[in-house]
Amino acid sequence: MDKFRSEFTTRTIVLIPIAIAINVGVNWIVQQLALPLYLDSIGTVLVGVMVGPWSAGLTGVLSVIVISLFFWPPAVAWAGVAAIIGFMAALFANAGWMKSWWRAALAGIITGVVAAFLSAPIAAYVFGGVTGQAGTDALVASFRAAGLDALGANMGQGIVSDPIDKLITFLIVWAIMLGLPERLKTRA
Amino acid sequence: MAQLSLYRPGSSPLHKLNPLTKLAVMACCLGAAFGFPNPYWVVGFYLLFTLSLAAWGGMLKPFLVQNAKLILPFFLSLFIIQGFFYGGATVLFPLGPFSYTLEGVEVAFGFTVRILQAIAGMTLFIFSTRPDHLMLALQKHGFPHQAMYLVVTTMQIIPQFQNKALAILEAQQARGLETQGNLIVRLKALFPMVVPMILGSLIDIDERAIALESRAFSKPGPKTSLIEIPDSETQKILRWCLVAAGLLLVVWRAL
Numbered sequence: 345m346d347k348f349r350s351e352f353t354t355r356t357i358v359l360i361p362i363a364i365a366i367n368v369g370v371n372w373i374v375q376q377l378a379l380p381l382y383l384d385s386i387g388t389v390l391v392g393v394m395v396g397p398w399s400a401g402l403t404g405v406l407s408v409i410v411i412s413l414f415f416w417p418p419a420v421a422w423a424g425v426a427a428i429i430g431f432m433a434a435l436f437a438n439a440g441w442m443k444s445w446w447r448a449a450l451a452g453i454i455t456g457v458v459a460a461f462l463s464a465p466i467a468a469y470v471f472g473g474v475t476g477q478a479g480t481d482a483l484v485a486s487f488r489a490a491g492l493d494a495l496g497a498n499m500g501q502g503i504v505s506d507p508i509d510k511l512i513t514f515l516i517v518w519a520i521m522l523g524l525p526e527r528l529k530t531r532a
Numbered sequence: 533m534a535q536l537s538l539y540r541p542g543s544s545p546l547h548k549l550n551p552l553t554k555l556a557v558m559a560c561c562l563g564a565a566f567g568f569p570n571p572y573w574v575v576g577f578y579l580l581f582t583l584s585l586a587a588w589g590g591m592l593k594p595f596l597v598q599n600a601k602l603i604l605p606f607f608l609s610l611f612i613i614q615g616f617f618y619g620g621a622t623v624l625f626p627l628g629p630f631s632y633t634l635e636g637v638e639v640a641f642g643f644t645v646r647i648l649q650a651i652a653g654m655t656l657f658i659f660s661t662r663p664d665h666l667m668l669a670l671q672k673h674g675f676p677h678q679a680m681y682l683v684v685t686t687m688q689i690i691p692q693f694q695n696k697a698l699a700i701l702e703a704q705q706a707r708g709l710e711t712q713g714n715l716i717v718r719l720k721a722l723f724p725m726v727v728p729m730i731l732g733s734l735i736d737i738d739e740r741a742i743a744l745e746s747r748a749f750s751k752p753g754p755k756t757s758l759i760e761i762p763d764s765e766t767q768k769i770l771r772w773c774l775v776a777a778g779l780l781l782v783v784w785r786a787l
Contacts, residue, residue: 372697373729406686
């Protein structure tokens with residue numbers, strides 16, 4: 345509990361809304377560039393690296409709540425996955441994995457695989473095996489056509505999309521940590 | 533200041549309910565969406581309960597438009613994917629090696645109406661509740677006051693951030709950064725856009741924190757508020773009933 349409290353300094357409270365805005369804003373840029381990615385967890389991973397697991401988990405959950413309140417209500421179903429992404433980012437940072445680009449990339453791939461496995465049952469059992477987004481659903485359809493069931497097809501879609509997405513996310517965060525002034529890097 | 537919000541101002545009885553009561557209505561709507569064993573009952577609940585509440589809130593038309601906009605992609609994906617790949621004996625029509633089955637359509641229908649009812653329950657809440665009022669009501673019930681800052685600030689920062697993103701996009705294009713073309717070209721444009729934008733938004737966190745601290749942000753003890761959120765005993769009882777109904781529905785289906 346003390347560890348939990350010590351993370352939530354005023355500075356962390358200030359950082360979290362910015363991190364949520366980064367999640368939403370970068371996702372918006374990705375859509376402008378018409379890239380087949382989400383990049384909706386850069387802020388969450390950043391809080392994980394800059395502060396710690398609890399605040400990163402909270403950033404993930406709040407971010408998903410904000411997206412469902414203002415953009416797309418179904419997003420809330422994936423709140424738990426967003427929290428785990430933040431938590432994992434903090435654990436990788438604690439282990440020193442965010443200091444070199446290739447370890448950061450590996451951390452991103454591992455996080456992506458975990459995210460894919462956790463997201464698939466939600467799509468399969470809550471949303472009938474679809475995500476309501478044309479790109480990912482086309483991928484799901486091709487896995488179903490290849491003979492997989494709903495869970496398998498969503499798992500396949502996740503394994504294709506998530507590790508690459510999280511790899512780029514973690515590399516961007518690594519690049520930001522390089523450019524960040526020392527005074528902002530001190531961890532709580 | 534530009535604020536992100538889907539809240540539709542109004543003075544209907546629905547708007548005047550305590551935000552927590554509306555949260556309980558949402559819980560009941562979600563319970564109905566996933567709890568009724570038969571999808572036709574979900575349709576009935578949607579028509580009789582959810583739409584009546586929207587009409588009571590004086591927002592039936594925008595409510596229906598929003599529902600349609602959100603459910604359409606799910607509707608399309610479900611009826612295509614489940615229709616062709618769920619399998620079943622009753623073939624409606626074949627297409628190449630695949631066949632569109634009645635069983636698949638039934639499954640797609642079930643999921644579509646459940647998702648629709650869930651989205652509708654959330655939209656009911658989002659359209660009729662100011663987020664800061666929700667946070668105030670939660671604060672009265674022991675939520676930390678920092679949560680209020682988180683939500684309200686996020687609503688203000690996101691539009692600012694989008695403006696900044698647009699400015700950086702245009703500035704980098706003016707310098708000759710290619711943002712159109714094939715996938716590799718667009719992917720290369722990502723880093724020079726995203727990294728400066730994020731760095732720029734992180735620079736002033738210390739100033740923001742100091743500004744809050746100089747206004748006694750982390751001082752413990754009760755805070756006074758300009759806005760009073762009305763509540764009543766009736767609403768308290770109603771809230772428990774709604775949440776219990778939602779839970780019972782889910783338990784019913786699970787059994």
